[in-house]
Structure formats: C-alpha cells, structure tokens
Amino acid sequence: MIHDAQMMAELASAKPTAKPVLANVSRRGILGGAGALVLALSLRDARADEGQTAEQKAQKFGADGMPHGWRDDPKIFVSIAPDGTVTVTNHRSDMGQGVRTSVALTVADELEADWPKVKVVQAWGDEARFGNQDTDGSRSLRHFFQHFRHAGAAARLMLIEAAAKQWGVPASEVTASNHILTHAKSKRSLGYGAVAQAASELPVPTNVTLKDPKDFRYIGTGKIGLIDNFDITTGRAVYGLDTKLDGMLYAVVARPAVYGGKVKSYDDTEAKKVAGVVKIFKIDGGEIPSEFMPLGGVAVVAKNTWAALKARDALKITWDDGPNAGYDTDVFRKELEAAARKPGKVVRNQGDVDGAMAKAKTKVEAEYFVPHLVQAPMEPPAAVARVKDGFCEAWACTQGPQAANDRLMKALKLPDDKVKVNVTLLGGGFGRKSKPDYVVEAALCSQAVDGAPVKLAWTREDDIHHGYYHTISVEHLEAGLDEKGMPVAWLHRSVAPTIGSIFAPDPKHELPFELGMGLVNTPFNLPNARMENPEAAAHVRIGWFRSVSNIPHAFAIQSFVSELAHAAGRDPKEYLLDLIGPARKIDPTSIGDVWNHGEDPKLYPIDTGRLRGVIEAAAKGAGWGRQMPKGRGLGIAGHYSFVTYTSVAAEVEVDDKGQVKVHAIDIAVDCGPQVNPERIRSQMEGAVVMGMGLALTSEITFKQGRAQQNNFDGYEIIRIDAAPKVVRVHLVPTGSYDGPLGGVGEPGVPPVAPAIANAVFAATGRRVRQLPIRDQLSA
Amino acid sequence: MKEFDTMMRPAAFTVSVTVPLALILMAAPVLASPCSDKIDALSKRVTSEATASISASTSGQGNAAKRSGEGMTGTEGQRANESPQAPPEKSAQAGEGADAAQQAKVALDEARTADSKGDATACEAGVARAESQLKKAP
Numbered sequence: 001m002i003h004d005a006q007m008m009a010e011l012a013s014a015k016p017t018a019k020p021v022l023a024n025v026s027r028r029g030i031l032g033g034a035g036a037l038v039l040a041l042s043l044r045d046a047r048a049d050e051g052q053t054a055e056q057k058a059q060k061f062g063a064d065g066m067p068h069g070w071r072d073d074p075k076i077f078v079s080i081a082p083d084g085t086v087t088v089t090n091h092r093s094d095m096g097q098g099v100r101t102s103v104a105l106t107v108a109d110e111l112e113a114d115w116p117k118v119k120v121v122q123a124w125g126d127e128a129r130f131g132n133q134d135t136d137g138s139r140s141l142r143h144f145f146q147h148f149r150h151a152g153a154a155a156r157l158m159l160i161e162a163a164a165k166q167w168g169v170p171a172s173e174v175t176a177s178n179h180i181l182t183h184a185k186s187k188r189s190l191g192y193g194a195v196a197q198a199a200s201e202l203p204v205p206t207n208v209t210l211k212d213p214k215d216f217r218y219i220g221t222g223k224i225g226l227i228d229n230f231d232i233t234t235g236r237a238v239y240g241l242d243t244k245l246d247g248m249l250y251a252v253v254a255r256p257a258v259y260g261g262k263v264k265s266y267d268d269t270e271a272k273k274v275a276g277v278v279k280i281f282k283i284d285g286g287e288i289p290s291e292f293m294p295l296g297g298v299a300v301v302a303k304n305t306w307a308a309l310k311a312r313d314a315l316k317i318t319w320d321d322g323p324n325a326g327y328d329t330d331v332f333r334k335e336l337e338a339a340a341r342k343p344g345k346v347v348r349n350q351g352d353v354d355g356a357m358a359k360a361k362t363k364v365e366a367e368y369f370v371p372h373l374v375q376a377p378m379e380p381p382a383a384v385a386r387v388k389d390g391f392c393e394a395w396a397c398t399q400g401p402q403a404a405n406d407r408l409m410k411a412l413k414l415p416d417d418k419v420k421v422n423v424t425l426l427g428g429g430f431g432r433k434s435k436p437d438y439v440v441e442a443a444l445c446s447q448a449v450d451g452a453p454v455k456l457a458w459t460r461e462d463d464i465h466h467g468y469y470h471t472i473s474v475e476h477l478e479a480g481l482d483e484k485g486m487p488v489a490w491l492h493r494s495v496a497p498t499i500g501s502i503f504a505p506d507p508k509h510e511l512p513f514e515l516g517m518g519l520v521n522t523p524f525n526l527p528n529a530r531m532e533n534p535e536a537a538a539h540v541r542i543g544w545f546r547s548v549s550n551i552p553h554a555f556a557i558q559s560f561v562s563e564l565a566h567a568a569g570r571d572p573k574e575y576l577l578d579l580i581g582p583a584r585k586i587d588p589t590s591i592g593d594v595w596n597h598g599e600d601p602k603l604y605p606i607d608t609g610r611l612r613g614v615i616e617a618a619a620k621g622a623g624w625g626r627q628m629p630k631g632r633g634l635g636i637a638g639h640y641s642f643v644t645y646t647s648v649a650a651e652v653e654v655d656d657k658g659q660v661k662v663h664a665i666d667i668a669v670d671c672g673p674q675v676n677p678e679r680i681r682s683q684m685e686g687a688v689v690m691g692m693g694l695a696l697t698s699e700i701t702f703k704q705g706r707a708q709q710n711n712f713d714g715y716e717i718i719r720i721d722a723a724p725k726v727v728r729v730h731l732v733p734t735g736s737y738d739g740p741l742g743g744v745g746e747p748g749v750p751p752v753a754p755a756i757a758n759a760v761f762a763a764t765g766r767r768v769r770q771l772p773i774r775d776q777l778s779a
Numbered sequence: 780m781k782e783f784d785t786m787m788r789p790a791a792f793t794v795s796v797t798v799p800l801a802l803i804l805m806a807a808p809v810l811a812s813p814c815s816d817k818i819d820a821l822s823k824r825v826t827s828e829a830t831a832s833i834s835a836s837t838s839g840q841g842n843a844a845k846r847s848g849e850g851m852t853g854t855e856g857q858r859a860n861e862s863p864q865a866p867p868e869k870s871a872q873a874g875e876g877a878d879a880a881q882q883a884k885v886a887l888d889e890a891r892t893a894d895s896k897g898d899a900t901a902c903e904a905g906v907a908r909a910e911s912q913l914k915k916a917p
Contacts, residue, residue, distance in 0.1 A: 599833070
C-alpha cells in the first residue's frame with residue numbers, strides 16, 4: 001500500500017502547476033515508471049439518452065445532476081503497474097465511512113483484480129476531471145457505484161484485448177480472473193502487469209458488460225476490511241492535522257464570538273512579545289450571509305501552535321458584535337413555540353384538515369424541541385496552505401475539495417489553474433467539513449507570510465464556538481383521531497432557521513430540500529394532512545449536520561406516533577405500521593416533495609413496503625412484545641431518508657434517579673443493493689452512537705450571541721460507558737445490483753432519538769418532548 | 780358519507796335536486812366541473828414542474844443540459860464548458876423554482892379539496908394560485 005503521506009507527496013509533485021494536464025502524467029508520477037495502464041486520455045463517446053424528449057433530457061437526476069456529473073473512464077481511475085499493482089484513484093473524501101475501500105473493491109471486483117494487489121490513492125479537488133466530489137448527502141456509492149463498476153469492467157476488457165492481440169487469438173477466448181489472463185485453448189496465461197502497457201494503448205471500450213453479481217468476489221461479501229486499517233491503527237495515516245511541509249508555520253485565528261461580528265480594533269503589543277510569533281494580521285469578514293467564507297478576525301502565525309495560541313490569548317480585540325449580539329436560545333425557543341402555534345406557510349395540504357379535525361372523535365396535540373447541535377468531528381477543521389508565486393496549494397481534511405478550490409480562487413483572486421486542493425483523510429466530518437472556511441483562512445495566513453506554508457488549526461473550542469450549527473427547531477403536531485384511534489386529520493408545523501440563511505438574505509423558511517427531509521414526504525396513509533412552515537430567523541451560521549432536518553422531523557413524528565398509539569390504546573409498532581398503511585410506492589411529487597434527494601422520482605419512489613420491512617426487522621431483532629422488567633421499556637421508530645429506510649428499536653432502563661441507560665439497540669436498514677456490508681454495519685453503529693448523543697446529552701445554547709459550551713465537558717457526546725452493550729445491525733436485502741442504491745452515511749441517525757424517547761415512555765410512562773433528555777426525568 | 784364527500788363535484792348540483800342520490804353518484808364521475816377540468820389539466824404541469832425541481836435541486840438543469848449524454852469521460856477539454864458551479868442547495872439560488880413548484884402543488888390540492896366540497900369560488904382561486912406559481916417557476 002502506498003503510504004498516505006507518500007501518496008500526498010506524489011500527488012503534489014505530480015500535478016503540474018498549471019492545468020490542463022493529461023491524466024497519465026500524474027499517474028506515471030505515482031507509479032514511478034512507464035509501462036503502466038495509465039494511458040493518454042481518449043474521449044469516449046458518452047452514452048446517449050435514447051428515446052427521451054428534449055425536456056426529459058434536460059432533467060438529470062442523481063450523479064448526473066450534480067455539478068460536473070460523473071466519470072467512469074478507467075484512464076482516470078485505474079492504473080496498473082508492470083508488477084501488476086492496481087492503483088484505484090478515489091475522488092470522494094473518506095471521513096471514516098470507508099469510501100476509499102468501497103470504491104476500490106468495486107473497481108477491483110469488476111476488474112477481476114486480486115485484492116492484495118490493489119491500493120488506493122486520493123484524488124485532489126478537480127471535478128472537471130473526476131466528476132462531483134461533494135462528499136455529503138450520503139451520495140458516494142449511491143451516485144458512483146455503477147460508474148466505478150464500468151471503470152473496472154472497461155479496464156478488464158482492455159487487458160483481455162491486449163492479451164488476445166499478443167497471443168493472436170480472439171478476445172472472446174481470453175478470460176480474466178484474479179489478476180490472471182488466460183487462453184485456455186493454448187494453456188497460456190499472463191499477469192495483468194505484463195500487458196498493462198499494451199492495454200494502455202487501446203481505446204476504452206464503449207460497450208462494457210458488467211459482471212453477473214453472482215460472480216462478485218468483493219462487492220456485497222462483507223469480507224473486505226478497511227484498506228486503510230493498518231495505517232489508521234498504527235498512526236501512519238495522514239489526516240488534515242498531520243500534514244507537514246518543510247518550513248511550515250502554524251496559525252490560529254481569533255474569530256468573532258457572535259455571528260456577524262467584526263473587529264473594531266485590536267492591540268497586539270503583548271501578543272507580539274510571545275516567542276515564536278511571526279505575523280499578526282486582521283482577516284476581513286463578518287458579512288452576513290457568510291456563505292463558506294471565513295468569519296474574519298485576527299490571525300496569529302507563529303513558529304509553533306503553542307506560540308500561536310499564547311499570542312492569540314494575549315490579543316486585545318474590541319469587537320462590534322453586530323446584529324446577533326442578543327441571540328439567546330431560551331428566548332428564541334419561546335419565539336419558535338409561538339410561531340408553531342399559529343398558521344404558517346403551507347407546504348403540503350392534502351384534503352380538508354380543519355374539517356376533519358373538527359369532526360374527529362378525539363384530538364391529540366404535542367410539541368417537540370430539538371436544540372442546536374455542532375458536528376464536533378474528532379479532528380477539528382484543519383488545513384495547510386502554501387500561496388507562493390501566484391499559485392495556491394492546500395492540503396485539507398475537506399468533504400468538498402472543489403468547493404474549497406472555488407473559495408480559494410475567490411479569496412486569493414486566482415484563476416482555477418492556479419489553485420490545487422489535496423485531500424487528506426478526515427477524522428470525521430458530519431457535514432462540518434463541507435464548508436471550507438478554514439482552508440481559506442490557511443491560505444490567507446500563507447499569503448500574509450510571503451508564501452511560507454502555514455498550518456491553520458482549529459481548537460475544539462474554536463470548533464464549538466464558531467460552527468455551522470445544526471438548526472434549532474420546534475415541531476408542533478396535532479391529530480384528530482377516529483373511533484379506532486387512527487388519524488383522520490394530521491397537522492405538522494415545523495419551525496426552524498434554514499441553512500439557506502448562510503447563502504442569501506435569510507429566507508426565514510426551510511428550503512425544499514429541508515422540507516423534503518421527512519416533513520412533506522411523511523409517507524403515512526392519511527386522508528387529510530397539512531404541513532406548515534412558519535417563519536424562523538437565523539442568528540448563527542446554520543449548516544448541515546449528519547442527516548440534517550431529518551433529525552427534528554423524525555424525532556417529532558415518530559414520538560407523536562407513539563403518543564397516538566398510546567391514546568388509542570394500541571401497540572406502538574402495530575400502530576405505526578397501520579399508519580404507514582399497506583405496501584405501496586408513492587411518487588414523492590404526489591405528496592409535495594420537490595427535492596427527493598435529487599433522485600428520479602420514478603426510480604426512487606417512497607416504498608412503504610420497504611419501510612414496513614425495516615420496522616418489522618428491528619422489532620424482531622429486539623424481541624418486540626416480550627415482557628420487560630420494571631423500569632425497562634422498548635421503543636421503536638422508523639424513518640425514510642436519503643432514499644434509504646431505517647428503523648431502530650431501543651431497549652432502555654430508567655433508574656430511580658431518572659438516569660437513562662440504553663441497553664440495546666436494534667437498527668435495521670434497507671439501502672437497496674449492499675456494496676460493502678461491513679461498512680454499512682459500521683455506519684449504522686456509528687449512527688447509533690451519534691443518535692444517542694443528540695438524544696441524551698448534546699446541546700449547544702447561546703447567550704448574548706455566544707455559544708455557551710466550550711469543549712466536550714459542556715458539549716457532551718456519548719462516551720464509552722454510556723454506549724449500549726448490544727447494537728445489532730440488521731441489513732435487509734433488497735434489489736438487484738443493477739438497481740438504485742440508497743444512502744448509508746446518514747439514514748441511521750434520525751430514528752435513534754425517537755426510539756429512545758419512546759422506550760423511555762414505555763419504561764416510565766413519561767413522555768420526552770425535548771432533546772437532549774439529560775436530567776429531564778430526575779425531577 | 781366521507782366517500783360521497785370526496786366524489787361529489789359541483790356539477791352534480793346542476794342536475795335537478797329531485798334526481799335520486801344514486802343517480803347523482805353515478806353521474807358525478809362523468810359530469811366534471813369546469814374547475815375540476817382545470818385541476819386535471821394543471822395536474823400534469825404541476826407534477827412536471829415538481830420533477831423538474833428535483834432535477835434542478837442539485838446542479839440545475841442548465842448545468843446538466845450542457846451534457847448531451849449522461850456521462851463524460853474525463854478530459855480537460857470539458858473544462859471550458861464546466862465552470863465550477865455549486866449546487867443550488869449550496870447557493871444563493873437554493874430553493875428557487877422548487878418553492879414555486881411546491882406552492883403550485885399546495886394550491887392545486889387546495890383547489891381539489893374545494894372542488895370536492897362544491898366550493899367553486901375557492902376551487903377557482905386555488906387553480907389561479909397554482910397557475911400563478913407555475914409562472915414563477917423557471
């Protein structure tokens with residue numbers, strides 16, 4: 001395996017300082033020699049959309065609708081060295097989800113490569129070359145699995161063709177298996193490396209036959225471990241914070257504590273006295289909306305991080321706190337509640353809710369609250385940048401290298417071919433590292449010290465004080481029930497500041513993509529349903545947090561369903577299934593979803609049968625219906641997000657002091673075809689831990705516009721002693737490998753909190769309507 | 780009675796009130812109101828606009844339409860046509876068009892409900908709102 005640091009250095013040295021370049025130039029650099037299947041580029045005809053109208057052709061979904069789309073050219077993603085070593089270029093950021101492994105095994109399987117001979121290198125940010133690199137939205141395999149299959153299969157065919165030519169036999173008589181090309185009739189065989197050069201001179205085939213999934217050796221087997229496991233567990237893996245360059249300086253930034261705040265003046269007399277300080281300068285900022293650009297402040301560049309931190313502490317800065325100086329989350333919650341109790345912008349209105357509500361036998365009403373959260377990845381934001389001779393090169397733990405590239409261009413006023421962003425491993429991301437403000441800060445620091453490379457690091461406190469926070473929300477639900485206790489009317493008001501507020505003057509309404517995260521597309525069998533979205537202003541930077549608006553929506557809806565079941569005197573699981581109704585496929589546009597995760601509604605309808613399936617699987621895993629001892633309870637929740645279906649059954653115990661102990665979690669997931677089951681399990685396990693954190697302990701509050709938490713002592717995530725002893729992941733098999741995939745990275749999170757809250761109710765009879773639970777039950 | 784409520788169209792009331800209820804029920808699916816005709820006519824447009832909004836939600840039709848086919852092999856030659864473009868969900872344009880499509884759907888559903896209750900005025904108002912929203916969509 002190529003060591004990541006080596007890989008980074010090779011990539012860095014390989015890419016010329018000006019674009020465009022030929023793909024093979026860098027690849028040859030990586031492999032250190034000629035004779036590899038790293039070929040000069042040849043433009044292969046794109047597959048045509050036969051039989052589509054012009055309007056349909058203009059409508060692109062999934063990967064094809066993303067900026068810069070996708071590529072499946074083996075000449076971009078696959079190289080084979082003379083010794084047979086296969087190198088797969090992965091263009092998606094790996095933040096622990098294991099995409100480097102999943103991409104490599106997909107290519108390797110179709111290539112018929114021998115796994116131990118496969119290694120992976122990380123692509124730099126260049127979407128025009130690699131296709132979309134925004135590693136968020138649970139999209140990597142969903143969007144690129146088939147394309148990577150094509151890349152691997154095309155490379156296999158090229159090797160076969162090259163071997164056939166060498167032997168003077170028809171290609172149809174040559175087989176490729178486990179890194180060996182064989183002509184059975186003549187009993188000849190060759191390794192991949194032996195024909196790599198010849199294969200490199202062939203055009204990429206346009207008609208590629210993919211393997212029959214029954215012949216997969218790696219895909220779907222669950223037998224492939226993380227390709228980076230050894231490096232990660234031995235400390236050799238290179239994360240953003242690990243990056244080192246010769247002559248590197250270190251920087252931190254004193255940022256405004258309040259969103260929109262600005263530096264009025266500063267005195268750096270004492271700071272300059274700190275040994276090792278090289279430069280102190282002001283970074284402009286404070287604009288609202290901030291987009292992905294820095295908040296501004298005062299930067300300190302020093303010879304080491306300690307000096308930079310000490311100097312930052314010594315700065316005397318006078319701030320203009322700006323318009324959000326009064327932000328107080330306790331007060332704001334009351335504003336949200338008031339808004340939720342009045343009619344708001346209608347975003348779905350099916351049937352006659354008011355009429356049905358008036359005629360209902362009984363009415364149930366409840367409100368739920370979810371606070372701000374911060375992603376708090378284990379590795380805080382970090383980047384190294386070198387801005388020299390009109391060229392900016394950065395190394396960053398970023399989920400969006402192209403986004404970073406673009407912001408560097410903007411901040412430094414450099415053209416695209418004068419900027420390069422290298423991607424390191426990410427020590428977690430959860431959405432925070434989609435925003436490259438810290439990469440820009442690093443570049444500004446380097447620029448300020450005449451091009452010396454600078455590592456810009458965020459401390460944990462920086463991360464918690466200056467984040468892109470998960471929204472804060474109040475969810476107001478009302479239902480009118482018939483004589484059987486089933487809803488004849490359903491009203492849901494969701495009030496939450498929108499992510500859109502960081503891009504444009506605050507729209508004050510959730511955007512369609514937020515509404516499509518489990519609000520308007522609630523897939524229940526309801527005769528009358530109305531969803532509303534009253535106004536809510538943003539006072540902090542609102543950003544993506546793993547699973548985003550699905551968190552408050554799922555918490556509220558799945559808790560409310562449990563409340564309705566109780567009101568009806570019904571078993572919560574059976575009630576939930578009845579509410580979902582019979583198995584059917586719902587066109588998301590028919591219920592007002594105009595987002596659908598960017599996927600084709602025909603290819604990705606909401607399949608209630610699959611939702612029912614995961615609920616049944618989680619319930620079965622948990623032994624739903626069994627007698628529970630006093631103080632223990634089972635709760636269940638199911639949710640559809642990122643075109644995947646998940647359900648959680650939680651077994652909790654509440655002691656006489658009101659402390660909640662989660663004993664077991666059963667999480668079932670139906671994400672369609674399973675590329676790397678081992679990683680799916682890991683993602684679900686991680687989602688359980690993260691979901692437990694936001695259910696039990698995590699919360700960011702603001703006073704006078706300032707985050708009140710500083711570190712993990714105040715912003716508590718679940719610690720090992722609170723983790724459940726049992727987490728069972730149930731992978732529900734669905735669909736053909738030629739069919740659509742669902743997301744995996746995020747869908748595990750939303751059902752965790754409501755399942756726990758419902759279990760608390762089952763255990764105690766006490767209903768949790770606000771997160772985190774913390775000591776709510778101690779009173 | 781609930782089924783009746785949902786099936787009955789305003790046009791049914793133009794039939795003599797002496798006509799037995801059963802006949803009204805039989806006639807209802809055939810005798811669509813002018814407003815329900817408009818709803819039917821708009822439904823496809825609303826669905827189409829919603830689908831277009833989904834397509835535009837990531838990078839936008841404009842970006843996708845630059846490519847004639849689905850995929851591209853990597854080539855620097857594409858760069859000139861593929862200037863970096865943030866998806867609308869990460870831009871100041873976030874939600875543009877989609878909001879109009881969603882509001883058109885809401886208005887149409889409200890028209891449908893009004894129509895089922897025989898409220899022609901409200902139905903027409905809903906249809907007008909839906910049309911207005913569709914005009915806003917790009």
